[in-house]
Amino acid sequence: MSFTFKDALSLSIFGSSHGSYIGFTLSGIPAGVKINSDEINLWMSRRAPGQSILTTQRKEADEVEIISGVNDGFSDGGAITGIIKNMDVISKTYSELRDRPRPGHGDISLYYKYGRFRNFQGGGFLSGRMTACLVGAGAIILSALKMRGINILSYIDTMGDISIESEKKITENDIYSHETRMPDLDANNRASSLIMDLIKNGDSTGASIKTIIKNCPPGLGEPFFDSFESVISHLMFSIPGLKGIEFGSGFGFTKLKGTDSRDEFYMEEGKIRTRENHNGGILGGITNGMPIEFRVAMKPTSSIRESQNTVNLETMENEQITVKGRHDPCIAIRAVPVITCVSALAVYDLILRSGINRS
Numbered sequence: 001m002s003f004t005f006k007d008a009l010s011l012s013i014f015g016s017s018h019g020s021y022i023g024f025t026l027s028g029i030p031a032g033v034k035i036n037s038d039e040i041n042l043w044m045s046r047r048a049p050g051q052s053i054l055t056t057q058r059k060e061a062d063e064v065e066i067i068s069g070v071n072d073g074f075s076d077g078g079a080i081t082g083i084i085k086n087m088d089v090i091s092k093t094y095s096e097l098r099d100r101p102r103p104g105h106g107d108i109s110l111y112y113k114y115g116r117f118r119n120f121q122g123g124g125f126l127s128g129r130m131t132a133c134l135v136g137a138g139a140i141i142l143s144a145l146k147m148r149g150i151n152i153l154s155y156i157d158t159m160g161d162i163s164i165e166s167e168k169k170i171t172e173n174d175i176y177s178h179e180t181r182m183p184d185l186d187a188n189n190r191a192s193s194l195i196m197d198l199i200k201n202g203d204s205t206g207a208s209i210k211t212i213i214k215n216c217p218p219g220l221g222e223p224f225f226d227s228f229e230s231v232i233s234h235l236m237f238s239i240p241g242l243k244g245i246e247f248g249s250g251f252g253f254t255k256l257k258g259t260d261s262r263d264e265f266y267m268e269e270g271k272i273r274t275r276e277n278h279n280g281g282i283l284g285g286i287t288n289g290m291p292i293e294f295r296v297a298m299k300p301t302s303s304i305r306e307s308q309n310t311v312n313l314e315t316m317e318n319e320q321i322t323v324k325g326r327h328d329p330c331i332a333i334r335a336v337p338v339i340t341c342v343s344a345l346a347v348y349d350l351i352l353r354s355g356i357n358r359s
Contacts, residue, residue: 007231008350008352009026009028009345009348009352010025011024011026011137012024012025013130013133013137015086015125015130015133016125016127017086017123017124017125017127018124019086020085020086021086022130023081023133024133025079026080026081026082028349029080030075031075031077033075033140034143035070035074037064039143040136040140040143041062041064043139043337043340044063044139045062046135047062047135047337048334049334054179054333055328055334061087063084064082065085066082068080080137080140082137086129097323099312099313099314100311101311101313102302102308102310102321103302103309105123111313126240128334128335131240134239134338134341134342137345138340138342138343138344138345139341141341141344141345145344145347145348149215150214150216150217150347151213152213152340152344153172153175153211153212154209154211154337155170155183155210156180156182156191156207156208157182157208157209158208159180159182159187159208160191160205162191164183164187165184165187166184171183175336179333180333181333198329198330199329202305203300203306203329204302204303204304204327204330206297206332207298209295209296209332209339210293211292211294211295211296211343212292213281213292213343213347216287216291216292217287217289218286218288219286219287220287220350220354221282221284221286222285222350223284228285228350230285231346232245233245235342235345236342238342239296239338239342240331241298241299241331241335242297242298243298245296246294247280247282247294248280248293248294249261249278249279249280250280250294263277263278263279263283264276272288277291280292280294296339299331300331301327301328303323303327304327305322305323308323
């Protein structure tokens with residue numbers, strides 16, 4: 001099994017949802033990169049559970065303790081290891097699910113792969129809890145990218161049948177000042193009402209998250225199998241509940257003609273630009289200097305209160321279960337900072353591979 005993403009940048013994660021600790025080890029960062037603890041914990045707080053009534057009520061401080069790789073506030077060239085303590089664990093909720101896999105969860109997959117020795121409490125190491133490791137590591141990289149002028153914004157643009165009608169200039173504050181992470185007052189209010197209804201009825205909803213990466217240098221991406229899209233997608237699909245990704249116009253290309261979708265070139269202030277950005281800033285798997293734009297689809301939370309059909313893995317007979325515990329009615333809300341931080345990991349890895357200004 002692989003808990004490591006490895007190329008120019010190496011990221012390993014460890015722990016499980018109901019273990020004592022989770023954490024990460026990040027290698028490949030050159031010495032001398034400023035490590036901003038406040039920035040790391042800011043991003044951790046944005047992903048943390050129990051932020052509002054709209055998210056799971058599990059309470060975790062989610063402060064990262066860096067135990068190696070940092071000297072006097074800067075990377076020392078060695079592996080950076082961070083640990084995060086699990087504090088609000090209630091494993092007894094999952095004891096009755098040991099032999100009755102929850103529909104839509106990875107429980108059945110854990111059973112097929114690891115058998116009776118599997119870590120099943122809270123989904124084990126397949127749990128969304130593990131995304132705290134991705135945020136802790138990615139937040140370190142976000143600071144490094146900001147020093148290069150590269151900015152990454154992720155936000156929910158669609159939740160259920162609610163969409164942002166007009167995408168004006170969006171800031172980080174616009175996103176995180178709204179509980180639903182929809183940076184539009186009307187959409188946020190409607191989405192809040194939707195979630196309150198879902199909580200009342202014990203249901204959940206899916207959503208799409210849009211990401212824009214600004215000032216990403218042109219020329220990033222390694223043909224053929226390590227294109228920019230390939231690396232981003234590889235890392236994105238490590239996020240539990242993420243089921244789709246599209247770049248630029250994505251599946252919308254199927255409804256367009258070539259005359260509608262062409263990104264024609266022009267000069268602006270000494271730089272080559274495109275009139276439109278249907279390709280999301282990537283051509284031939286390599287960045288072209290335009291903003292990177294992509295969208296991911298997050299499925300509805302599988303843990304819902306309604307009684308569901310399953311099987312008993314011990315008796316191999318049909319049974320029913322009612323899932324208990326604390327769960328997000330929309331996992332996409334807390335996934336927004338995860339998408340941002342994972343994007344940072346992908347961009348920085350490709351910068352290191354390219355050899356562009358490695359420090």
